[in-house]
């Protein structure tokens with residue numbers, strides 16, 4: 001009997017989640033359309049996604065993009081919703097067949113993410129420092145904002161980024177690389193097919209599937 005009730009409950013829950021996903025996907029597409037951002041076919045948002053394009057920035061999502069943005073959409077322990085922001089003329093460009101969970105991606109410069117990228121729960125990519133590093137410039141707000149340092153971030157095709165990773169400005173990750181859970185990545189150039197781990201992240205080994 002309990003099993004039957006559980007089955008009915010799961011089914012109803014499934015319908016609810018399906019409806020909620022449809023709603024949040026429509027919401028995300030509408031927001032992207034209003035902001036003149038581009039997206040490919042089959043964009044799917046499991047939960048509400050925060051998208052902010054300040055000034056003249058741009059965001060582009062490729063085909064078959066899936067973003068998990070509510071706790072139950074990925075049971076790895078999501079701590080926050082997905083957030084995509086650009087400041088100034090910053091741009092975010094995401095390729096085809098990518099899947100992100102509770103990711104925070106923020107560009108003041110340029111963030112290019114290739115095809116078939118999986119980003120694990122709660123991971124972040126920032127191409128800027130948000131604040132000036134010089135305390136004399138950090139106040140007032142205007143000089144702080146005008147003196148934020150930034151550098152492009154590039155994530156090559158087929159990269160797998162683990163849970164709770166932070167990727168900072170100027171990082172270039174070669175195709176097929178794996179970034180281990182909890183890594184803080186500041187390494188400028190990561191060759192293709194590297195396993196990168198730790199804080200600060202280092203190249204641990206070469207990946208070879210042959």
Ligand SMILES: CC(C)(COP(=O)(O)OP(=O)(O)OC[C@H]1O[C@@H](n2cnc3c(N)ncnc32)[C@H](O)[C@@H]1OP(=O)(O)O)[C@@H](O)C(=O)NCCC(=O)NCCS
Nearest residue numbers: 076119120121161162163178179180181182183197198204
């Ligand atoms: C990256 C990962 C897949 C590597 O697995 P693996 O190929 O079996 O690698 P190993 O366990 O042999 O580790 C190789 C070395 O890296 C180190 N390492 C692996 N993961 C690490 C991590 N997260 N932080 C620091 N060091 C790490 C290991 O200690 C080992 O070091 P050693 O050679 O000095 O002993 C795995 O460690 C990992 O992070 N998995 C989490 C995946 C994840 O987050 N999924 C997304 C969920 S949403």
